[in-house]
Amino acid sequence: MTTKSIMIVGVGGQGTLLTSRILGGITSAAGYDVKLSEVHGMAQRGGSVVTFVRYGDQVREPIVEEGQADLLIAFERLEALRYAHFLKKDGVLIINDWRIDPITVVTGAAEYPENIIEELRRKHKVFTVNAMEEALKLGNAKAFNVIVLGMAARHMDFTKEDWLKIIEQTVPPKTAEINRQAFLAGYGDC
Amino acid sequence: MAEKKIMLGNEAIARGAYEAGVKVSAAYPGTPSTEISENIVKYKEIYAEWSPNEKVAMEVAIGASVSGVRAMASMKHVGVNVASDPLYTASYTGVNGGLVLVAADDPGLYSSQNEQDTRCVARAAQVPVLEPSDSQEAKDFMKFAFEISEKYDTPVILRTTTRLSHSQGTVVLEEREEVPDKVYERNIGKYVMMPAMAKNRHVYVEKRMEAMAEDGCGFPVNRAEYKDSSIGFITSGIPYQYVKEVFPDASVLKLGMVHPLPRKLIEEFASKVERLYIFEELEPVIEEQVKSWGIQAEGKEIFTRQGEYSANMLRRALLEESAEAEAPAKVPARPPILCPGCPHRSVFSVLNKLKIHAAGDIGCYTLGAVAPLSVIDTTICMGASISSLHGMEKARGKEFVKDWVAVIGDSTFMHTGVNSLMNMVYNQGTGTVMIVDNSTTGMTGHQDHAATGKTLKGDVVPAISIYKFCKAIGIEHVVEVNAFDLKELEKVIREETARDEVSVIITKSPCVLLKGNVFPDKCVPLPEKCKKCGACLRPGCPALTKKEDGTVAIDETMCNGCGLCMQLCPFGAIEKQPR
Numbered sequence: 001m002t003t004k005s006i007m008i009v010g011v012g013g014q015g016t017l018l019t020s021r022i023l024g025g026i027t028s029a030a031g032y033d034v035k036l037s038e039v040h041g042m043a044q045r046g047g048s049v050v051t052f053v054r055y056g057d058q059v060r061e062p063i064v065e066e067g068q069a070d071l072l073i074a075f076e077r078l079e080a081l082r083y084a085h086f087l088k089k090d091g092v093l094i095i096n097d098w099r100i101d102p103i104t105v106v107t108g109a110a111e112y113p114e115n116i117i118e119e120l121r122r123k124h125k126v127f128t129v130n131a132m133e134e135a136l137k138l139g140n141a142k143a144f145n146v147i148v149l150g151m152a153a154r155h156m157d158f159t160k161e162d163w164l165k166i167i168e169q170t171v172p173p174k175t176a177e178i179n180r181q182a183f184l185a186g187y188g189d190c
Numbered sequence: 191m192a193e194k195k196i197m198l199g200n201e202a203i204a205r206g207a208y209e210a211g212v213k214v215s216a217a218y219p220g221t222p223s224t225e226i227s228e229n230i231v232k233y234k235e236i237y238a239e240w241s242p243n244e245k246v247a248m249e250v251a252i253g254a255s256v257s258g259v260r261a262m263a264s265m266k267h268v269g270v271n272v273a274s275d276p277l278y279t280a281s282y283t284g285v286n287g288g289l290v291l292v293a294a295d296d297p298g299l300y301s302s303q304n305e306q307d308t309r310c311v312a313r314a315a316q317v318p319v320l321e322p323s324d325s326q327e328a329k330d331f332m333k334f335a336f337e338i339s340e341k342y343d344t345p346v347i348l349r350t351t352t353r354l355s356h357s358q359g360t361v362v363l364e365e366r367e368e369v370p371d372k373v374y375e376r377n378i379g380k381y382v383m384m385p386a387m388a389k390n391r392h393v394y395v396e397k398r399m400e401a402m403a404e405d406g407c408g409f410p411v412n413r414a415e416y417k418d419s420s421i422g423f424i425t426s427g428i429p430y431q432y433v434k435e436v437f438p439d440a441s442v443l444k445l446g447m448v449h450p451l452p453r454k455l456i457e458e459f460a461s462k463v464e465r466l467y468i469f470e471e472l473e474p475v476i477e478e479q480v481k482s483w484g485i486q487a488e489g490k491e492i493f494t495r496q497g498e499y500s501a502n503m504l505r506r507a508l509l510e511e512s513a514e515a516e517a518p519a520k521v522p523a524r525p526p527i528l529c530p531g532c533p534h535r536s537v538f539s540v541l542n543k544l545k546i547h548a549a550g551d552i553g554c555y556t557l558g559a560v561a562p563l564s565v566i567d568t569t570i571c572m573g574a575s576i577s578s579l580h581g582m583e584k585a586r587g588k589e590f591v592k593d594w595v596a597v598i599g600d601s602t603f604m605h606t607g608v609n610s611l612m613n614m615v616y617n618q619g620t621g622t623v624m625i626v627d628n629s630t631t632g633m634t635g636h637q638d639h640a641a642t643g644k645t646l647k648g649d650v651v652p653a654i655s656i657y658k659f660c661k662a663i664g665i666e667h668v669v670e671v672n673a674f675d676l677k678e679l680e681k682v683i684r685e686e687t688a689r690d691e692v693s694v695i696i697t698k699s700p701c702v703l704l705k706g707n708v709f710p711d712k713c714v715p716l717p718e719k720c721k722k723c724g725a726c727l728r729p730g731c732p733a734l735t736k737k738e739d740g741t742v743a744i745d746e747t748m749c750n751g752c753g754l755c756m757q758l759c760p761f762g763a764i765e766k767q768p769r
Contacts, residue, residue: 047526102524110522
């Protein structure tokens, strides 16, 4: 299989690392060679963060570059816009319809762009979810990232059962049930 | 079937240490090296510690090696500078039990103050360097490092980079090899480096490096992959992966040992390819040596010395093409910021109000340099805040530093700040030092240190009191103040900066991300009382936004309930409510 490239982008502190670990787990369990690349340290403090996941028969480069991503999972609208050019022509873009103002906007040095999703729809296959709202319905705002992952899972070749199994193995036991519900909420019942 | 596991590069380095039979590991946290120790601590067979700084960590490892066990130290590239004093001389003494220094470079400056290349230090110290290119090699090379450390009587540097340390890949696990302790024998010719002995050992060091350069031609970590002879690459580490990605059919000499270089192997490879490129991140360490042997090659004429490499960078440079991609959208930058509820924001809001300059240091609080806090004027290295403030005073007189303070965190203070403060007392400075004590090493992800009362192994120990330490070295005015008490902070800062003697202000409040540290309430805006003055927004808390009507919204999911905004509001338009 040719190598598949996935990116997870968001704001430091949003839990991109958990999502990438689940992706690493499921691709590895399926027998693929997999490489993940993460950001630690200063950028995690509320900065723009990006995680790369690549899997296939043999993976060389651990990062995803411009024009290469099959799937881009964005936990925040502005970050979706920032990294959209990493998508392949027919790549899929999953967006958590949520806004977090960067400090440059808070201080008035810049403006938060309007109509991001409409703009992105013009060029890409875009799917959106307000995962924060959904997560609050489930009773835990922190579960929002697994809801987004559930939506993204629709565009990958693993079964629902595979996903649920890996999630159970990856998340802390205390949060297994809420994460299971969160995944199903994103994946959709069927 | 052998067990396979997906491992972070740093996790694989820790696993390699475990399998190699390491018994002692010492380190100071620093991105991208921190997770090495955080994984080593999982192996009960290894004694592991956070040392106060990298020099101490290196010396702990040297002592363990001399006593006869396999030992290691790990640190980020700039930590190697701090540890270089013992490193340079350990190169002369050599080892008893194997000794490995893991040095983590940061091409691309993801979380560092410079982009230095550890291979340059290794050349100067005459110490061999291994450089893995994925998680599997990270584990395997650690074991090989201990093997050659003992065989050639030398400390060995395992060089990693941010990309390797923070990438995960598949690793095949093996069993731990229980290495018997070596006999310790007194040998002052080898372990006491006074001039007469060191002269002899220097001769040995030269011979050792020559032998390793020779034997290195046959080391399995140095591997020539002959394919298309029209184009050849000499490369190592992560850049090897980029070469394989873009030029799967090119001939490649993959160097696992990048110092000393296996000259004969390189000469042979160079003679078999038509066009030779040297593809190495940061400094032209391989290139300059290879060219000095009269070999024609291309390197830094094409590839930059700055930042991190990538496959696209190689495509653009040599194929004059890259993957099809649209132009990036123009979007507002999102630089890192202090977290909502961070005690540093509170301290900086007062310094900003009083228009005080700060000589800064290394930690999350470096973020106080930029708008809107704009307090930190200088950041050099660990511990430099206090000593550089002292230098300013000695250069320009005590009036010059009346509106200055040094700002340093608790972990950084224990690292090297203590020396600088002793100097300020000894040499009769009058500066004010603010130790912003959040009870942890924050930036690197919350590691304990000598003043937190807990060890890397999780043992509860007596915490060294920073307050008592300052008193003990003779500072009369040492004040502890709650980092969120704005009135008291302002009063104390005014008083202490006015003094004509050294004073220390310790601002206390644990890092808001520390486990179990939760403010009981949340901050809630009361729009009917809001006069739209923007006072609460000034320190730049990311939980606050200005709504279209000019009043303020507080994001409930982000607010940690520190109450800074509430204190800043002159109209009582923000109140605390239970969560």
